[in-house]
Amino acid sequence: MSFFDVLKISATGLSAQRIRINVISSNLANANTTRTEEGGPYKRKDIVFREILEGELAGGVKVEKVIEDEKPPVLKYEPGHPDANEEGYVAYPNINPIEEMVNMLEASRSYEANVTVLNTAKQLALKALEIGRA
Amino acid sequence: MNIFSATQIDKLGFALDVTSYKNKIIAENIANVDTPFYKAKKLDFNEVMKNAFDNGKKLPLYVTNPKHLMGKNDLISPASFVKYQNNMSVRNDGNDVNLEYEMSEMASNGILFNMLSQITGYEFTRLKSAIQGR
Numbered sequence: 001m002s003f004f005d006v007l008k009i010s011a012t013g014l015s016a017q018r019i020r021i022n023v024i025s026s027n028l029a030n031a032n033t034t035r036t037e038e039g040g041p042y043k044r045k046d047i048v049f050r051e052i053l054e055g056e057l058a059g060g061v062k063v064e065k066v067i068e069d070e071k072p073p074v075l076k077y078e079p080g081h082p083d084a085n086e087e088g089y090v091a092y093p094n095i096n097p098i099e100e101m102v103n104m105l106e107a108s109r110s111y112e113a114n115v116t117v118l119n120t121a122k123q124l125a126l127k128a129l130e131i132g133r134a
Numbered sequence: 135m136n137i138f139s140a141t142q143i144d145k146l147g148f149a150l151d152v153t154s155y156k157n158k159i160i161a162e163n164i165a166n167v168d169t170p171f172y173k174a175k176k177l178d179f180n181e182v183m184k185n186a187f188d189n190g191k192k193l194p195l196y197v198t199n200p201k202h203l204m205g206k207n208d209l210i211s212p213a214s215f216v217k218y219q220n221n222m223s224v225r226n227d228g229n230d231v232n233l234e235y236e237m238s239e240m241a242s243n244g245i246l247f248n249m250l251s252q253i254t255g256y257e258f259t260r261l262k263s264a265i266q267g268r
Contacts, residue, residue: 002154006161009161017168110164116240120240124157130251133255
């Protein structure tokens with residue numbers, strides 16, 4: 001039944017965009033983090049989407065993996081900072097808040113588009129139920 | 135005589151199938167709006183309907199005996215008419231989904247579905263009044 005497939009497809013789109021917003025908010029929250037479990041400053045995270053082919057599920061999209069941005073950290077001269085190196089430079093994550101905000105807007109627009117698809121499919125399915133009622 | 139094929143109901147049912155399948159294709163495109171290297175798909179409603187019902191233009195299956203199986207039109211699956219849109223404007227990530235176009239396609243497809251389901255409802259009402267004789 002095609003309508004339930006559409007509902008599943010837009011649900012995959014919604015969850016993929018939500019994961020993306022999660023990653024973006026983690027990037028923004030850690031924009032100044034200099035200590036991580038692996039050591040060194042926080043590395044910017046990004047996610048890779050992949051199309052779900054028909055047969056695996058109904059179709060749709062999924063998050064293939066979360067990748068780390070290997071951009072070099074930004075060095076700031078702060079000799080008083082506990083994480084400063086011998087020359088007095090502190091390595092900060094290379095995160096551009098404007099870039100993150102733009103990505104966040106894009107993700108939220110895509111999320112809204114998927115919500116619209118879901119509502120339309122729901123409305124069409126209910127309309128189909130009305131055939132032969134009267 | 136089959137009262138259901140005597141009316142337009144079988145054609146309307148097929149058209150409803152096609153529109154709901156098209157809705158699924160659009161949902162897939164919108165879900166994959168941020169997937170790298172995804173290529174937008176399309177389903178032409180008119181093309182499917184023409185191939186399913188316009189017998190005059192299609193070559194009939196050649197048979198040597200009237201008992202041979204004929205190709206049945208209602209076995210056509212809308213899935214075999216799905217094509218790539220081949221949009222000229224491909225983004226840097228290799229994705230060519232045009233969100234505005236997909237949303238407008240979804241709106242017009244939804245209106246078409248509503249129209250078809252209403253007409254199907256009227257057909258059943260007509261049948262009912264013929265049966266009841268009032």
